[in-house]
Amino acid sequence: MKQSKKERQERLQKTIQENPFVTDEELAQEFSVSVQTIRLDRMELSIPELRERIKYVAEKNMQDEIRSLPIEEVIGDIIDIELDKSAISIFDVKKEHVFTRNGIARGHHLFAQANSLAVAVINDELALTGKAEIRFTQPVKEGSRIVAKAKVTRSEKGRTIVDVASFVGSDLVFRGEFSMFRAPSVEKEEKDETGN
């Protein structure tokens, strides 16, 4: 009905990209050609069969699931910890952490790593960030490994100050002072919040 082979193949490619779950049968109907034609088209465009496409999508999914699970409790990998004293974690900046337009890591990831470490270093059931003063001192590029070092500087009744400095190589990229609340039954104003 429509157009040349070329046209059809372009539309085919787009259609499958948008909905990888479509069968050759369905495509044949949509473009009113035979299934065989669709198969020839897929061959020429080297588009794999339905099941392979689905599998590919599923595998991609499994990969990020593994990636997103450890994020559950701590962002970055803790490589050293002395409770109530200090801790070190590393975080590798991948493409999903950066702005697409300039490849610079988005601040909340640096914050999350630091905040998470501040929570982890506290030897208590519950630790929440009350306030924080932070500085992003250098941009961080994709592919960098950020090493965050947390030090507990003061500790009073229910309140602990944690200083975190993050480095890429020997460059300071982030500094933050976190005022943490520990294990109180969270109730009133300026007493609470997250950590990680």
Next chain:
Amino acid sequence: MKQSKKERQERLQKTIQENPFVTDEELAQEFSVSVQTIRLDRMELSIPELRERIKYVAEKNMQDEIRSLPIEEVIGDIIDIELDKSAISIFDVKKEHVFTRNGIARGHHLFAQANSLAVAVINDELALTGKAEIRFTQPVKEGSRIVAKAKVTRSEKGRTIVDVASFVGSDLVFRGEFSMFRAPSVEKEEKDETGN
């Protein structure tokens, strides 16, 4: 070789959960029973066949792809924006945003929403957070809707101050003052970093 039907079925369930890509054939070998036994087991446990499992995983993926694309640039949904003046975004706190042990939202999500909004409100190619002073004034529970309001308070050459206040209902839960750099070619110290 091993154990009762019950035992095998439990192990089967776990195995498939961990690796949904396993065929009956492979399972049969692993448990040294026949394929038919595996199929009976799947029936009794109502575990779908390989292809259905893969499809399910793939479909789940497609769903969050739609969800994670807008997240790409802004965390939370912007519901109002006046460039270089103010912006409002909402963010719904779901189970993946809270600490499992107490159901309180993890701070970096509040930070991310606020920081992201501060970036978005700036009418420039590039906006990076230089420093921030933040306060978590109330814990936020799972299921809450956080409304973040950003206001540009000062703007000088290349540097803009954005105040963000986040609320759950009428309660202030977060406040932050973000010092943003706009569109500079990022180079030196204390000049950079993310936003979103």
Next chain:
DNA sequence: CTGTTTTTTAGTACCTAGTCCTAATATCGG
């Protein structure tokens, strides 16, 4: 130890969504 019940195994026909291959038609450009 025998009889019954449960569990496991084997085998067949059928399904989907393909691959790979051959061969017969259409359609188009010159």
Next chain:
DNA sequence: CCGATATTAGGACTAGGTACTAAAAAACAG
């Protein structure tokens, strides 16, 4: 109209199953 390209049809085969029947093996009961 002729030859090249494109399309369609058909058959044989594949993986990874379902659904069903039937037989053999194992477990348990008395």
